[in-house]
Amino acid sequence: MDTTREQLEQLKFRDPARARALAEALAREVKAIGRAPVSLMHVCGSHEQSIARFGLRALFPRDLHVIMGPGCPVCVTDMPEVDEAVALAMAGHRVATYGDMMKVPGSVKSLADAQGEGGTIDVVYSMRQAVDLATAHPDQEVVFFASGFETTAVATAAVLMSGVPKNFSVLSAHKYIPPAMEIVAEMPGTRIEGFLAAGHAAAITGAVVFEPFVKKHKVPVVVGGFEPLDVLAALVKLVELVRDGRAEVANMYPRVVTHEGNKNAQEKLWKVFKSTGGRWRGIAHIPDGNLRLRDEWAHVDARKRFRIDVSQLRDYAPSGLAQRCICGDIMAGIRQPSDCELFGKECLPESPVGACMVSSEGSCRIWHTYGGVPDLREVG
């Protein structure tokens, strides 16, 4: 790996002087809108990471609210999906998944609990590792519990298309983000005036995927990257569009994202997956929000291969703590992690109550990691 060149490349997008200029532009444009606050939403944990890690909120004008929406695929994985994985593990199959999925609560148990009770669960860093497990253990059924937005789903599709061992199957919890934006835009509790869309997902779908949304909801969408200057520049563009009342799609990440996207990846995605309606944890039923394997792929679909019996895992009331978790409202952008009475007290990364504290993409986890968002503008 050429770290030097990568770092120089990165530093270009972390230049403090240019950041300050963009922050001034942001303040100017928000003021020009003439009403407060202006609420914008991003839908990606990596955007929140960047904002929190670099302390960008201290650069935002006070009247600009940048809210994290449902941008964490692990967090919106619903209890029944976790239950299915737990049931498969308890039935003696080998479940492989990403580490973030281990502690996501199911109705009764998480995968970590299932492991404690004798289930075999392997944490993998890529789906390829899960396939290797299946090759190494031909006598066992290996089920890959797949999570992630369309970006990761493309990788799942590509591996399936390249051929997998007979004892390998996929339990898909993949999610498709554009329909979720529709739901959040229509929620009565939020008044979002513009959306910042995730650059890596748009690299696949293309900026064009947001055109119907923009027409229908009359709010602008700007595709943005993840370095601090990418985020700031995208926000400036978004606020400009709000100021001018222009509901359009703008691409502020052209070094990665094209209008049409990656056709090859899209083909793979839709060849293997179809979008179906399903619940996103804490948010709502999202029409077309879940990615499930097409019928042609039934032979590698864990839902078709096994009779998954989750009856043992239902009919339990959630614990008292879980009832007080406001994860759903946080992902819908209605409330913030700091509004939650459990945040940083009963709910910690080591002992998470809600999914937003489990995943490194979850807003509670990110806020906790970077010390929350106290107003530090005047400090020092």
Place this chain on the structure above:
Amino acid sequence: MAASRSQVDRIGLKHGAGGRAMRALIEDVFLGLGAPVDGIGLSALDDGAAIRFGDRWIVITTDSHVVHPIFFPGGDIGRLSISGTVNDLAMMGATEPLGLTCAVVIEEGFPRRDLEVIRDSMKQACDEAGTTVVTGDTKVMGKGEVDGIIINTTGVAVARRVVSDAGLEVGDKIIVTGTIGDHGMAIMTRRRDLQIDGDLRSDVAPLNGLVRAALAAGGEDVVAMKDPTRGGLASSLHEMAGKAKVGILVEEAKLPMSRAVRAAGEILGIDPLVVANEGKAIVGVRAASAEKVLAAIREHPLGRRAAIIGTAIAERPGNLILDTGLGKRLIAEIEGEPLPRIC
């Protein structure tokens, strides 16, 4: 406080990781052992103890060393066991150790050759620190009863003036004596077989010579010292800020960091600020003497990349504020072991 602190029945790895969980455990379980002494005792939770003896101070510290792998780039458990204890003494201002004790617990079947290599490393580190092992103890445990080898060392020194880790006041400058995160990142990438371009080597080294130079240059203006081992720079600065009831503003651009550590941090998703150092010190200095002390540290071979990284401020006592050059945010106190990001 008690309500929000989760009481557990079993000790977890996080209780030894140098973060909030470890401090809570020590406070809940062990603090009652320490009756007040004339000087710095257990209740101060400092790097060691200092007991008044006539017009001098007897400084004592002890440390048990376990590390996996036992041999790592830049050092081994032997070098670590000497350096760790010498450094804890030095952080209290005691830079002339009278001698060290050494207790070794060895697992049945441990290679004799490895033991000799470890002994040679200990000797080498003692020579660098200008001290020696004066007494010891050896135990062998059955296979599986201990994992490889554990080395405990205790150090004793006499000092004229003791420097605690609680002495910061508003306006004081914070010096770090070189690049951060080297030891922890070298260990973590070795454990995970991660290939990083550039040299990731532990910084493990005895720092008493460097501290002696700093004290000679700054005298009484050196007001607080700490070696940022487990929990890294962030944990140590949190402790210093908490004990002195000041905030500490850290400028990210000033943090000395090797390119390889920076890259490893980005790949593993681990902030080098929370990663262990074994050859670095944090030195708090009155502003007027800061440049003078910095220059003296930089003169020392182990301090070439020393830098003033921050300032003690009145706002947000007990907190660390990171100025990223773009904006400011708090640095969270770590709870336990920083785990590599999974996805």
